[in-house]
Amino acid sequence: MRNEIRRARLAPNRRAWDLLSIAMSVMAADAAGRRSLSPDGWTREFEMEVAVAEPAFWNGTADLLADALSFLTTDRWQFRFIAGGAAPQPPAEVFRPPEGCVVLLSGGLDSLSGAIDLAASGERPVAISKTVRGDAEKQLGFASSIGGGLRHFQLNDNAAVPGTEDTSQRARSIIFLAFGVLVATALKPYRPGGSLPLYVCENGFIAINPPLTGSRIGSLSTRTVHPYFLARFQDVLDAAKLGVSIRTPYAEKTKGEMLKECADQDLLRALASSSTSCGRFQRYNYHHCGRCVPCQVRRAAFLAWGEEDPTDYVYEHLGRDDPDHAGFDDVRSVGMALAAAKGAGFDDWLGGALSWPGIEERDVLKDMLRRGLGELGALHAKYGVK
Template sequence: MRLICAPPKITPVNDPPALRVMLYGQAGSPERASAGEAARREIARQKLIPTARAWDFLSIALAVVTADFGVRRDPSPDGWTREIELDIAVQDPGFWSTQAEPLAGTLGFLTTDRWRLRFLPGGMRYTPPSGAKRPASDSVMLLSGGLDSLVGGIDLAAAGRRPFAVSQTVRGDAEKQVDFAAIIGGGLRHIQLNHNVQVPGAPEDSQRGRSLVFIAFGVAIATALAAYARGESVPLFVCENGFIAMNAPLTGIRLGSLSTRTAHPEYLGRLQQILNAADLRVQLFNPYATLTKGEMLANCADQNLLGHLAAVSTSCGRFQRFNYHHCGRCVPCQVRRAAFLRWGRADATSYVFDPLGKDDADHARFDDVRAVAMANAQVRSEGFDRWLGAALASDYVDRGPTKLMLQRGLAELDLLHRTFGVT
């Protein structure tokens, strides 16, 4: 499917049928899509000044997330892999055309789709508001409302940093994002942004590309800081435990983007190369790439604050589906519950499906619970290396420490299952 993400006056040559997308504006028609208008307004309201290249990168990310919502996987021959063509209007099409293949490869790794990107002139120029400000924050962090970013914020503040917290607003997490930003380090500068994608018809549910726009929000804010204006490089912290970041397939059928790759070292490494090529002095860091979630909790610099806030954070992959409660049985919930056991503190989180060992389709027989049980059974019977397979086959992965981290992470999950009697 083809999407044209450009002002209505721009019509590419040999224009076949395509979904027209209005970036930073209203669709104006039920047959069109739109994204980014609310984010543009909020950035302007806070009187921030992202650079032109960062704004182009945000435009690309908004086009990608619109395609991710608007192109369904069902009609694909294999029910998953999509063919997506994007024509994107930017301010510097000459430069971005040199990055079309690296971007397509990065997106292919993230979503396991086939992407083709073309860049057109005439992209929206961000107009700095009067009285624009250059915040004094020394870095940027992505603050999701999740447990890992909570730990990350606490640790960064304890280390003397003053990060600008950037949140991608999600229903059920907006208030806790505000609360966390207000508490961490005595209060962090904070902005909440949303892509606000609107597409004709029912959106695709899988949405593997959302992390790109979250990072693009962070890049845009990083280039608006005083440190960036002084010519410094600005760290952008993407705080995710290494076990989930690697997301090694638990079983042979959980391959590719069926498991998310939003903080995978290869994905972040490929993005960093694109940022470097664009002369965007923003450095992506995941400080917890070789730590399990349990180790993140145990090593957190402010145990009292973490103990106060941990239970109200969000980890569940189905949080909205269960009326903003943790399901307790998806892989992220199991990793969270195992982390509390490793931490040694009572888990006050309310789980919809609490007794994992109960022998029915909602508990021990649920797919994600079975997958974890099967992974640990394979490790016991065939060894860890056989289970791991080719999961570390990437030039961006520090193999030795990562392998040890995955062993420890799987052991945390094994303890969880033994504690609840999962068989």
């Protein structure tokens, strides 16, 4: 990863390098800490000692970091920062890219649609990707196709730990954000303490990810771009005076609405089917399973968009009454959520999903979640899921 930054002749802010060191340490701990070995089979306790260039500053920010990560992973985190972490020496000839913002480009459908919108609006973002097996080539293809070709950095933390790794990966978004912050601070318009935009393009339904059933509460529903986590992460950036502002332009949109309202429909139609949404993509030999929650949200979005979905799903016919289709846990969970919202009422089903402090426009978000659940309902109705 440092080699990519060095070859590009970038000179990021020193605290952005420290933040990356912290994020990489968190990723390693998240992989090494096996949930199955914790007292309750899920919640872990981490005591982190991380070498940084400015330990005095980061020790004063430790509680902010711990709060953000505790929400993100539902674990307990403690940080102590020590001297010894050093940012790489800046290159002899520094290059400062002229672009005025960055956008996270994962290879997913939302980030694709969002990047297309940014380019169509006249913005010239730098695209930042976390290299993931199965998505690297499509990330390159998307970046080269949008706006005549975006400047693009593919980075990877390469976290490897001894023994069996935990697979829950609840902390994964922190490294993606840290990559974005690092490159943002190397851009020509960047100013410490400013507000250079870092765009996180994710639909609001998946961002909040309301627990579909009572058994999916807490970190059993991922919180990678939940508004509370992003707000706490922004607090860390502000405390560090890093001058990067996280923007979530689709926080009040469903996935279907993102697709319908995308500014370049022709380009989106051409690229959408090659994007990745599946939570088990690698497990199914780089094919969409078609039945996990992200796949169902994707399929519902295509349906709401009104465009044919040419994605090759392993489990296509959700209404088939067997354990692989309608009987699969995620399909049942969506079905139970739809039944609960229809029976006891939407507010009762939603429960405390929007109760976190600092979340604004709760009524707007509630209406968006209602529409998102409605998109899933239309998908289940199409396949006769009961």
